[in-house]
Amino acid sequence: MxxxxxxxxxxxxxxxxxxxxxxxxxxxxxxxxxxxxxxxxxxxxxxxxxxxxMTMPPKIGPPPPFAIVKGALDSHGPVLKRSYGDEEISIYVTRLVSGMDDESSEIDQLFVHVDVSKPGQEESLIFLCGLYEDALGIHSVSMRPKDHDAAYIVLPTQYVGPTFEELDERTRDAFHNYLEERGINESLFKFLQAWLYVKDHRNLVRWFKTMGLFIDGKKPPQDDA
Known part of the structure; x- marks a missing residue:
């Protein structure tokens, strides 16, 4: 149009x-x-x-003990973090269908990347999951090199193991229980869904504003949100 x-x-x-x-x-x-x-x-x-x-969803917090990562709305890094024993758990999220169509558009399925790291270990345990309001499904499990400067997943340079579907049912159930013990389940959906609405809205507002400033020959402020 x-x-x-x-x-x-x-x-x-x-x-x-x-x-x-x-x-x-x-x-x-x-x-x-x-x-x-x-x-x-x-x-x-x-x-x-x-x-x-546009009206934003009601503000909600993540399930404890997860904490929101400072500056997450303006980066491609993790959204949530928590400690579990000596582990540090980071959660990244994106929507499976990108873009905001209109105010009533629904984000009903999320793509979640869970990073479990331990001190002294050169690699992290990575889960790629689909998160829904009533379920969490694991797509893959692999070991990948740690890279704290990376914005998202570090691509592996060696064999990452079988596909999740190739594992026997008992092993698949054990991995689901592993995540469940660390609080990674459907209880995260409402917060991550609302967080993505806010991030999408923030990005869209910024896009129209910076585009207009460029066309008008003006430089956006350094601290522009």
Missing amino acids: WKRAFSTAAVGAAAAVFRRPCLSGTRRASTLSSAVNSMLLRSLKEHYLEVAK
């Missing part, structure tokens, strides 16, 4: 400009560019204001 409206208005603006024979080619191009920029800025501002007014 945006592209069609943009194209129609641009053609109209171009026709109005080129009907003026007294304008030089440079002035015609400059006038057309100014008209297009103005129209685009107006559209971006309208959408920015519309998105800014």
